[in-house]
Amino acid sequence: MKVVITGGAGFLGQKLAASLQEKGKLAGADGSLSPISEIICVDRAVPGEQRDGVTYVEADITSRGAFDAVVPEDTGSVFHLAAVVSAEAEADFDLGMRVNLDATRALLERCRTLERLPRLVFVSSVAAFGVAPSIVDDDTPVRPLNSYGVEKVVGEYLVGEYARRGFVDGRAVRLPTIVIRPGVPNKAASSFASSILREPLQGKTAVCPVSKDLAVWIKSPAAAVNDLIHAHDTPGEGWPDGLRALNLPGLTVTVSEMVAALGRAGGDKGLISWEPDPGIEAIVGSWPQGMVTERADALGFRADENVDAIVRQFLVDELGRSA
């Protein structure tokens, strides 16, 4: 069975590819596990570090017909991770709409034409929520306050509708903010949440644009990858009708609590430079600080143990420390 990962050169796409290689199997259309024959990572550019045994394909997914070329006829599974992130989609409205909305629809249309019904996992986000209580639940209405969030919500509805129509076996998951992302700061409004841990753990300075008491809903990269595969393999019957999207479990942590965990792991808190940015605080502050995730819990999705375990995972997986 062929598996396509859009955004496959990104850090989460690469980790997902690695995990799929290790696992070797995914649920097929009939629900039983089938061996993976090829993993195809599609992205704007081929990554510097490529994994053996993975196919990398360079594509501009906003160009007409792009998915006809990169999603083979006999694809069984699609993980749609490609996106313009929050602060970038806010800065460039048209780019965000093209990538986050139009390309998602084009991918769904491509899925509709495949030989057999593919499973598709659409990565949505906590950013779907804007006007909302600080702790949301499975039935909190979705009122996003940034372009990225709107585009993700529209994607969720389209995935649900294409699923209802029998064009794709689609499922959408609202990922918490991923902490600790490896690499360097990006244009996600939540980029600081990784940065204030990642940089000081490596003796580098980080900028924190938000206040210490801001709480965020987080999940580690490894737990997020587990969630994506679990979202794929779980039977479709357990997913809600009418909007096939689930809030995923995570941890509520304040910036202060992250900084305390940094200290416990031997990081230098003095390396964090506090430079308030009202624009970033407004975007991230509009997101929920926690979720009651009964539906996802019942389907077997799981949160990390605590923020110290998340820091430990980074030290082992990314900095090569012993477990």
Add this chain to the structure above:
Amino acid sequence: MKVVITGGAGFLGQKLAASLQEKGKLAGADGSLSPISEIICVDRAVPGEQRDGVTYVEADITSRGAFDAVVPEDTGSVFHLAAVVSAEAEADFDLGMRVNLDATRALLERCRTLERLPRLVFVSSVAAFGVAPSIVDDDTPVRPLNSYGVEKVVGEYLVGEYARRGFVDGRAVRLPTIVIRPGVPNKAASSFASSILREPLQGKTAVCPVSKDLAVWIKSPAAAVNDLIHAHDTPGEGWPDGLRALNLPGLTVTVSEMVAALGRAGGDKGLISWEPDPGIEAIVGSWPQGMVTERADALGFRADENVDAIVRQFLVDELGRSA
């Protein structure tokens, strides 16, 4: 000030045009009432009966650039009524997506380029709700179960986002089922709700495809037109952020109650042929039977008095009976 009505050749568009002519004014960008200089009704075909003083323009709004031609640079107000109705959108997925979703987006993009910020009223529907309690409120999550509903919900989010961005002063209203529509049965799944009154009141037979105890949430054409104009003129500050859509007040009536009102108005109940259609019952049965509309009530939207008043309105306005 120029006003564009899409779907302007339809019965609601024509009634709206008539009401705007009578009123002569609409709120401008600054909120104060401005004289209407031209009413432009855009539709697939020019209507057989044209109103004096109204401009009719034939256009395929799904063709590229269609709105550049039919929405003048100096347009101040847009009422977006054009849509592929529920049963038709269910029968022809691609047509529904092109008209209900793509054309809505194209219209929003056109609004973005106009000389000044236009007000736009987007007509959404009770069909936005699918998986929902039988009585919904302002905070009931929107989980549509038909293509029309999904396309309307996506339109609501886009209107809200274009409004948040300052591209258009957009407002979306979820209209109840309009009863009594003049004319003949159409492809709306709710078409029967008008038909079982309209046809017998004129001595003709009607088909009812649903059970007598099915309840629907209804509003008269005159009250709906009032709502559309009120939605336009109300200051934007009162509208909810994150999803700029309001449930509108209406009346909950069962099919039996409509038939009883038919009898009280002197119509022959024996002209109704009961022919159950599970497909129609499934679509309409997934819609709410009532709404608690606190936000719309607070903004001054109003329901009809009762079903007898709705029947009387039809007799006077459409059949020329004395009031």
